[in-house]
Amino acid sequence: MRKDTSSHWRLAINTGLTAGGIAVLVSLVGFVATFSKSYIIQGVISIGELILFIPVVLLTYTSIRRFSTTSLQSQAGFSALIGLVAGVLLSLLVMIGTAINIREMFLNASPALFELLTRGAPLPLGLLVPPLQCILVAWISLGIFRLSERYRKVVLQGILWVVVLGTLRDQILLAYVLQQEPIYTILKNIIFAQSGLSLLGTLVVFALTASLSFYSSGRKRKKLNSQTPQQQKYYRLAFFSGIALMMLLLPQMLGLFFTEILDTTGLFIMMGLGLNIVIGFAGLLDLGYVAFYAIGAYTMGVLTSTGLGLFDLTFWQALPIALGVTWLAGILLGLPVLRMRGDYLAIVTLGFGEIVRLLVLSDWLKATLGGTQGIQRIAQPEVGQLSINTLQELYYLILIGIAVVAFIAWRLKDSRLGRSWMALREDEDVAEAMGINLVFTKLMAFSTGALFAGLGGTIGAAKLTSVYPHSMTFIISINVLVLIIIGGMGSIPGVFVGALVLVGLPGILTEFQEYRLWFYGLALVFVMLNRPEGLWPEARRRRELHEETTELVAE
Amino acid sequence: MLKRWRQRVTLTDIVVWAIGITIATAVIYGTIVTWRTGRYTPEQWISLTIDGLKLGGIYALIALGYTLVYGVLRMINFAHSEVFMSGPFTAVFLAMYLDRIGFYNTHPIISLLLITIFSAAVSATIAILLERIAYRPLRYAPRLVPLITAIGASFFLQYTFRGMYGNDPETYPTLHILKGVINIGSFPVPKSDALVIISSMVLMLILYSIVQYTKVGKAMRSVSEDKEVAALMGINVDRVIVFTFTLGGISAGIAGILYSLIFGQVHFYIGFIPGLKAFTAAVLGGIGNVVGAWLGGTLLGMIESVGPNLFLSGLGIPAANQLKDGIAFTILVFILIFRPQGLLGERISKSKM
Numbered sequence: 060m061r062k063d064t065s066s067h068w069r070l071a072i073n074t075g076l077t078a079g080g081i082a083v084l085v086s087l088v089g090f091v092a093t094f095s096k097s098y099i100i101q102g103v104i105s106i107g108e109l110i111l112f113i114p115v116v117l118l119t120y121t122s123i124r125r126f127s128t129t130s131l132q133s134q135a136g137f138s139a140l141i142g143l144v145a146g147v148l149l150s151l152l153v154m155i156g157t158a159i160n161i162r163e164m165f166l167n168a169s170p171a172l173f174e175l176l177t178r179g180a181p182l183p184l185g186l187l188v189p190p191l192q193c194i195l196v197a198w199i200s201l202g203i204f205r206l207s208e209r210y211r212k213v214v215l216q217g218i219l220w221v222v223v224l225g226t227l228r229d230q231i232l233l234a235y236v237l238q239q240e241p242i243y244t245i246l247k248n249i250i251f252a253q254s255g256l257s258l259l260g261t262l263v264v265f266a267l268t269a270s271l272s273f274y275s276s277g278r279k280r281k282k283l284n285s286q287t288p289q290q291q292k293y294y295r296l297a298f299f300s301g302i303a304l305m306m307l308l309l310p311q312m313l314g315l316f317f318t319e320i321l322d323t324t325g326l327f328i329m330m331g332l333g334l335n336i337v338i339g340f341a342g343l344l345d346l347g348y349v350a351f352y353a354i355g356a357y358t359m360g361v362l363t364s365t366g367l368g369l370f371d372l373t374f375w376q377a378l379p380i381a382l383g384v385t386w387l388a389g390i391l392l393g394l395p396v397l398r399m400r401g402d403y404l405a406i407v408t409l410g411f412g413e414i415v416r417l418l419v420l421s422d423w424l425k426a427t428l429g430g431t432q433g434i435q436r437i438a439q440p441e442v443g444q445l446s447i448n449t450l451q452e453l454y455y456l457i458l459i460g461i462a463v464v465a466f467i468a469w470r471l472k473d474s475r476l477g478r479s480w481m482a483l484r485e486d487e488d489v490a491e492a493m494g495i496n497l498v499f500t501k502l503m504a505f506s507t508g509a510l511f512a513g514l515g516g517t518i519g520a521a522k523l524t525s526v527y528p529h530s531m532t533f534i535i536s537i538n539v540l541v542l543i544i545i546g547g548m549g550s551i552p553g554v555f556v557g558a559l560v561l562v563g564l565p566g567i568l569t570e571f572q573e574y575r576l577w578f579y580g581l582a583l584v585f586v587m588l589n590r591p592e593g594l595w596p597e598a599r600r601r602r603e604l605h606e607e608t609t610e611l612v613a614e
Numbered sequence: 615m616l617k618r619w620r621q622r623v624t625l626t627d628i629v630v631w632a633i634g635i636t637i638a639t640a641v642i643y644g645t646i647v648t649w650r651t652g653r654y655t656p657e658q659w660i661s662l663t664i665d666g667l668k669l670g671g672i673y674a675l676i677a678l679g680y681t682l683v684y685g686v687l688r689m690i691n692f693a694h695s696e697v698f699m700s701g702p703f704t705a706v707f708l709a710m711y712l713d714r715i716g717f718y719n720t721h722p723i724i725s726l727l728l729i730t731i732f733s734a735a736v737s738a739t740i741a742i743l744l745e746r747i748a749y750r751p752l753r754y755a756p757r758l759v760p761l762i763t764a765i766g767a768s769f770f771l772q773y774t775f776r777g778m779y780g781n782d783p784e785t786y787p788t789l790h791i792l793k794g795v796i797n798i799g800s801f802p803v804p805k806s807d808a809l810v811i812i813s814s815m816v817l818m819l820i821l822y823s824i825v826q827y828t829k830v831g832k833a834m835r836s837v838s839e840d841k842e843v844a845a846l847m848g849i850n851v852d853r854v855i856v857f858t859f860t861l862g863g864i865s866a867g868i869a870g871i872l873y874s875l876i877f878g879q880v881h882f883y884i885g886f887i888p889g890l891k892a893f894t895a896a897v898l899g900g901i902g903n904v905v906g907a908w909l910g911g912t913l914l915g916m917i918e919s920v921g922p923n924l925f926l927s928g929l930g931i932p933a934a935n936q937l938k939d940g941i942a943f944t945i946l947v948f949i950l951i952f953r954p955q956g957l958l959g960e961r962i963s964k965s966k967m
Contacts, residue, residue, distance in 0.1 A: 084774070087777070087778045088773075088774055088777030088778055089777045089778075090777075163707065163710070164704075164707040164778075164779065165778050165779070166778070166779065166780040167777070167778070342758070344758055344761065344762075346765075394629045394630065395629070395630045395633065395947070396950075396951070398951070398954075399950060399951070399954065402689065402690045402757065402758075402761050403897075403950050403954060405758075405761060406690065406893060406897075406946065406950070407946065407947050407950050407951075409890070410890075410894075410943035410944075410946045410947050411943075411947065413890070413939065413940075413943050414940050414943050414944060414947075417936070417937060417939055417940040417943075418937075418940065420936065421931075421936045421937055421940075422936060423931045423936075423937065533886075537765065537769065540762075540765070541766075544762060574773065574777070576769050576772070576773050577769070577770060577773035577774065577777065579766070579769055580765075580766045580767060580768065580769030580770030580771070580772070580773065581766070581770050582766070583762060583763065583765060583766025583767075583769070583770075584748050584763050584766040584767050584770060587752065587755075587759050587760075587762055587763040587766065588748070588751055588752065588763070591759055
């Protein structure tokens with residue numbers, strides 16, 4: 060018993076130290092100060108504070124689960140201790156920061172940050188503010204924990220929507236559909252405040268979403284069971300055609316700002332679908348995927364640019380050639396790397412990507428590829444008399460591209476080739492023993508993946524009417540990789556989800572752009588540690604990964 | 615069926631060899647042309663060689679981290695480049711502080727030691743944290759999972775440091791004793807270059823003897839042979855792995871200081887390219903092999919500094935130095951294709967790969 064309580068103390072202190080450490084790190088990295096003026100609820104909580112307190116909330120929540128006593132008092136004491144320790148770390152930061160000047164090293168350790176942390180209270184007293192705040196936050200976390208499962212879901216759902224809407228305040232108001240008069244005024248003046256939601260708006264949003272979630276959580280299971288398969292099919296059809304219609308109307312509904320983001324997201328979806336074949340289906344980790352995008356874009360550029368004047372093809376004439384070139388490049392890369400597996404393959408493809416970038420950058424090939432200046436004045440597609448050149452028109456082009464690519468990927472997945480890819484992913488030797496032609500299968504994976512990226516590249520080049528070597532960096536490859544992994548390797552809907560979350564969302568949240576890669580890194584590590592199958596996993600993969608963990612536990 | 619299969623393999627072989635031979639011919643042809651035209655004076659060649667040696671020494675020190683970790687965990691610690699970056703990027707503030715209080719140039723050797731130790735400590739801390747938080751839970755996960763985690767950790771660290779220390783490069787204050795040249799024979803060698811070359815060699819020797827002759831080094835080698843058996847023999851595998859990361863971190867931190875002695879500036883992105891090249895060096899020498907890391911690093915440094923001038927300019931490629939990174943990556947690709955075990959490595963059995 061005695062030992063038990065002492066281990067609880069230790070758990071609480073450790074959790075508090077971790078949470079506090081993360082909070083200090085987050086403050087020093089600059090989130091707290093940067094986002095202190097972007098409120099979620101005007102005057103109550105800002106995005107910066109939210110990021111500051113998230114570690115305390117999450118860690119308290121997860122460690123209470125490991126805390127065996129269920130009495131409210133001891134749980135309250137336990138979480139208070141976590142909050143206290145975390146808060147004391149923050150106070151220490153404030154103390155050190157005000158006593159000596161660490162600004163030169165830590166850019167963000169500014170008086171403004173300390174003022175935020177102490178909520179503007181004068182110093183000796185202000186040091187009490189972070190611990191008190193952290194304890195309060197830990198108690199909120201405890202409160203959520205003690206709710207019954209259904210209510211917890213409802214409350215979390217409500218909080219999530221408040222956070223999302225509060226964060227996206229400016230962007231939501233930009234949407235065309237909402238700019239009709241009565242709605243716009245109501246939104247702008249009642250629901251939203253100068254920044255983030257107003258207090259009343261918060262209540263409305265929370266009540267609305269929570270009650271919706273409460274209502275649907277009670278109904279869902281019953282509804283599904285009562286349908287005949289015929290009906291289900293019908294509903295599904297209606298659902299998908301609804302989505303298709305939405306997709307068609309989106310640019311008109313949302314306006315330019317969102318269309319630009321949708322276009323970029325669309326290009327990433329195309330690349331993601333391609334890389335998904337290489338990594339998700341065939342299990343070949345390709346870290347130089349941007350090379351194929353570059354090859355597609357550059358071929359399009361060389362063939363159509365009037366700036367270079369080498370050839371003077373139209374977009375549609377150049378498209379098949381560019382696709383052929385990328386397809387060939389996929390095979391050319393595929394051939395030598397056939398014998399490698401796993402991480403060696405990853406590094407070789409990374410090297411390949413860098414080689415392509417260095418070549419297009421070099422003075423050596425400047426005459427054909429434009430060197431550092433890139434290629435300008437690339438032709439845009441024309442349909443009849445109509446030149447497709449506005450963002451909205453390009454959106455439809457990209458949409459068609461995605462539809463084609465997604466359809467191919469979807470059909471390939473369960474085809475003979477697709478099944479060979481999966482077999483290859485599971486175990487190369489066994490696949491070979493089963494009579495799968497490794498050479499052909501791998502080459503097909505590489506070349507199909509390359510083809511999709513090439514298509515993305517050609518459309519991307521036409522969209523910008525220019526290509527630059529500086530936009531073909533390793534980071535793009537990582538970007539695509541991350542969206543596949545977060546979405547769920549091998550899952551086609553996962554690619555869409557991943558792209559919307561990782562490319563669309565940072566595109567909308569322009570102030571987050573600078574920290575995008577920080578979040579990517581964090582997301583990669585977090586997902587790999589906690590949910591390696593991704594947000595929208597492929598059924599087979601989920602089974603597989605969980606099998607492995609259960610096996611390990613059994614061992 | 616078997617016959618068809620064999621025919622296909624020979625086709626890929628033919629393609630691979632054809633590419634290889636083309637490149638080899640181009641290199642040889644370029645070299646001959648450069649020699650015959652006498653484009654560079656002997657002095658220039660020597661100075662290029664020195665450049666190569668100093669870069670090579672730094673690559674070797676970083677490569678050691680990759681090699682040791684790959685040895686025990688069979689994973690590419692992609693975030694090692696950030697371990698390398700974190701040390702000098704943090705120590706620069708110490709150097710600036712010492713400079714401001716006037717200590718830096720009055721006690722240059724002590725200051726240099728101080729910032730080196732500080733940098734090594736920071737790098738080692740980052741390496742240990744990385745192992746503890748990101749890699750340890752994944753020790754038995756499928757192979758791609760730790761690699762992807764490492765990539766994530768790499769970006770996370772890069773942007774954490776960028777967030778903390780800022781986007782702009784920081785400059786190391788100049789050490790006056792490292793200005794000027796030493797004359798070796800009649801040839802002048804910049805003092806800082808000499809320091810970098812000598813200290814990287816000494817360090818490699820020390821690290822080599824740690825791995826080869828100490829008890830913990832022995833434990834490390836046995837863990838890299840077989841983790842389970844090592845554990846059965848009473849070796850604390852976790853502790854050995856932590857030690858491996860520490861050693862890699864220390865050598866990366868010191869390499870970082872040497873790197874900044876040459877280039878002067880540090881920023882959050884300095885890790886990526888040297889990291890990739892050091893990995894190339896590790897693979898070139900034979901991953902998992904300490905001597906191989908040194909050999910690979912030195913060779914790569916030499917090829918990179920001498921190579922563009924030697925054969926690329928002979929081929930009539932303008933601004934050949936722009937392509938020096940390209941050469942490094944081409945070597946990487948071809949080593950992995952033709953001799954994945956590297957120059958000194960043993961053939962790795964499939965189960966280990």
